[in-house]
Amino acid sequence: MHKNKSNSDLDSKLDAVSVALKQSIKNLDSHTHVRGESLYVDDVNIRQGTFHAVVFDSPKAHGKIKSIDYSKARSLEGVERIFTYKDIPGENEIGGIIADEPLFAEDEVHFWGMPIALIVAESKFIARKARSLIDIEIEDLPVITTAKEAKAKGSFINAPRSFSLGNTEKAFADCDYVFEGETFSNGQEHLYIEAQGAYAEPMENGNIKITSSTQGPTAVQATTARVLDIAMHKIEVDVTRLGGGFGGKEDQATPWAVMAALATYHLNQSVKLILNRHDDLRMTGKRHPYESTYKIGLSKDLKILAYQTEFLQNSGAAADLSPAIAERTLFHATNSYYIPNVTTKVLSCKTNLPPNTAFRGFGGPQGMFVIESAIAKAAHEIGVSAKQIQEANLLDENDTFSYGQIATKVEAKNTWESAKKLFNCEALEQEVIYFNKNNKAIKKGLAFMPITFGISFTNTPMNHARALVHIYLDGSVGISTAAVEMGQGVNTKMMQIAADVFSIPIDKIKIETTNTTRVANTSPSAASSTADLNGKATIMACNSLVERLKIVASEILNASENNLELKNEFVYVKGKKSELTWTELISNAMLRRVALTENAHYATPEIHFDKTKEKGHPFAYHVYGTAIITTTVDCTRGTYEFDSVKIIHDYGKSMSEGIDLGQVEGALIQGIGWMTMEEIAYNKDGRLLSNALSTYKVPDLFSVPKIVEVIPVETKGNDMAILKSKAVGEPPLMYGIGAYFALQNAIKAFNPNYDLKFHAPMTPEKVLMSLYE
């Protein structure tokens, strides 16, 4: 019933999408994935004599360690050794941004699940058994679990940050409407299906090789070197692929790798440390919960004139990536809207939860939830639809963001208008009204969700990458980059790039593991920019090789380099195919002693940001889009389904339609999960209650929207993006925020007394309570 009536324009666009999908490149790993032959850390063939490790962690959220008795655990047969902070030759310190995080607790514990010791044994089973034999006595200290509490007690990670544009105070005085309120968005567990893990092996001369499931091989390498007090070149980190990351393995893959390496360092034996699911859930941080307040001011014609917020970020017990995440919250606090007067402030609050960390969107979603809540509140109070306010304030060309960047090549209005037209939104809205009029026990709700997301690491110095390209004697190619493959298809994109530049078939190209000895000093695979950064470096390296090869070819063919082209494994002269094949060209290059290896370095141009002024141009470009989400709520039971999500998305010019659509759909569902069923629960003692897959629910096959339509908006693309194909990893997650407001609209249709609340996720519990409040 949600099919648009004879909407031939939409049908032809959908057809175009499915044609593109048929032709588009498949993930290069899919062959081994479907056969169960892809290797993850726990699948690597281990050496004889490998030990297995289990982490002993704090059973309290905050306290002084009075005593620990390891004697029974140590004497268990098969236990090799138990390591604590006392065994660390270097620094007991793993904080990436701020040095405030010990690898192992010393005298105090700061969160429930904080590592205290590493038990190394002949088998994981024995190590687990030994863990249960450890007696620990902890003297309780006061536990803080919420950001508000931390603020009241003055417990912070660092100094607050604040962005401002215009004069907010003055602007509020001129507003016809001013509304204030508060919001809460809960954390989110990454639930990469492959839990955290690493495998460390001793090499000669005290060198250690670590196979790690990490998004940040360099972080693992640098931290291990710091903890072991040895030079970085003694540590080799290798990553084949991850069974999911989502930000959870950007910083938090590090401790497990360091621990395994520490044990290897002492024992001179291989050590494997793979967390089991319960340990992973308990010990690792999640998306940050935010408690926020907002004040929004509008004119009579629904222009948002002023907006002020204070974000309280629940950072957990150590900084981890919290300061960077807090910053991105400020960057995206106004989402897709131009607001002339803005004051935003964020406080990273130190609590006794596991240090919260990166998660797809990196603070952006939390910021966007607040502005969307403020708009929903204003719309409700004024008596208009949120859509009217959203539409009246969409970002335009040359508008200024609160951080000073001027918006260019803006697609906010374009995606919005396309969504309205293509999906026949008037009919969709009428359908909801009609349905609600005719149904008492079931109600529908609809919401629009525009997104604007900046691409680049907001920490400018991190925007670089390198590629190392070898052409082998036989014409086959091996490529190493800093990119870590975790399902996002970045390796496939690297392969496409090389195949395109060299004009050779993809089966001649191999993407190597990500390894710190081949590509050093890397930024993590994060911020949606892995393909951009590493892809640009790969193009540069391949282009240099082509230049070199053209010189060789020009000598052989006696033609000017400018007239040469590599095409389908042949050299073309002035557009005409010559006899010279790719393979022959390579052999000739070797004979002429031409280097067939190239290393290229790419650093994003143009970007800069001045933290002292909180102004600059931090993003290479922005990604835009608009989603329309429709839900049906069972008002008897408080349960709900999503009928459809219809999206106009700005891919730029997608270089891999199938892979990119997969990113949009996957991120969308994760966003909907965050807004609906995924509920992190800690008790007041700081113990994680949602500590298993039976209590923490992520979307399953049956809970996803029945219809998901994603249509690319037609743009010229952006040269800062790889082959004009924009970054796609994170932005679509924020379409999911619309799920909250769609549900809220359905609730409003049932219960006129419902008092709007902005407290995500909107679980079936909250829906039912709201229906009958």
Place this chain on the structure above:
Amino acid sequence: MITFILNNKTIKTSEHSGTTLLDFVRYQQRLTGTKIGCREGDCGACTVLVGTLLNNTINYQSITSCISPLGNAHGKHIVTVEGTNLKDKLTTAQEAMKANYATQCGFCTPGFVVALTGFALSNSENNYNNALDAISGNICRCTGYKAIEKAAHQVVEKLENKTETSFDWLIENEFIPEYFKSIPQRLKDIEIADLNQPKGKYVSGGTDLYVQQADHLADNDVHLIAEKDYLKGITIENGVCTIGTNATVSDLWNHSDVNSFFPKLKKHLKLVSSEQIRNMASFGGNLVNASPIGDMTIFFLALNSDITILDQDQNERKKALKDFYLDYKKYDLKDGELLKAISFNLPSNYSFFNFEKVCKRTHLDIASVNSAIHISVENDIIIEAHVSIGGVAAIPKYLHETSTFLAGKTLFSETILEANEMLQKEISSISDVRGTSDYKRLLARQLFFAHFTELFPKKFTLNDFVQHA
């Protein structure tokens, strides 16, 4: 010796029978395609197929190997993703996953491939919904499932031309490798002596015990009872249905006679768990887990079931299920006693049964509150009613007073509203990870009303019970 065929290889092992099948497959046999996601049967990454030979035909079912004791593989054909692989090309299910971009990080993928292959091998009617049911126990965190739905669609399309039930068609159409044909005979040829069963914890499907105490079971003797015939079977005699406690939820799902008495049975059972778990979970296990929120327990309570208990000397005693539970996780079962069967009167022409369950996620989740009702009505008079409810008491609760109250009353909305008052007095909810106490109370009311709007849609709407609507 535990003896079985693993993919194309006969295994004889003296490994402890309480070890999980997953650990054996991954770490003893180095078949690393079977992944570890949660070790609780909640993600499906470790899905394998179990082929059971019965009267010359072999029946394949998917299970989660993480919570299955190795000993339960005895005499079976176990198929991991490697066992589905063809030599030089992808199978039809694998190709469908690849072509539709249904794999991203790849970690959950083998589980989906095995479950889809299991669907192709199963006797389920070939349609899209059944294909989705087959992968309902598989969690994917990357794709958002839309691509996987397309893959399932493609598998169903390819299966449309399936003509025969033998393996030939599936082999010819590249769903499974050639060696499957030899399996039935090879299973017959294996001499399968009964496993030496030491005294130890009784384990049937293991779906609950292995979630709670896998390490303990791997380290201690277990007494596997899944293959005990005298605990199996579903029979109907004189309007009484008797279910052996070893019967699985899938056995009930597939029982056509029982389905005819409970037209919505599949809809209800679908709420209970995923297909993998339904293939393993025994009714006896559900009852003795004594979870206050056990779905099947709530189901049988409303049917006013009796249970048959067997002692070590094979003496039987009967007990009403509603009197079986004493307190939180305490019930009337002595050491050495086993539940043998559950029996209940089937619904008649005048009686109606309904089951309701609400949780955070509709499928493959533990209820916040669940409830069942069996009510007989003649000429608008309630002759008899049995109402049960879970999640709002220390035990799975039979609502004695509410049930008694309803009997003899006229089927009016006033009666139901008044009965709800009674229900609210009978329950005592607590706040936990499944919801606040207030929520569970409200939900209990709503599900109670839902029984009547579901069973008597012409008579009642939500409007009759609550404001706003």
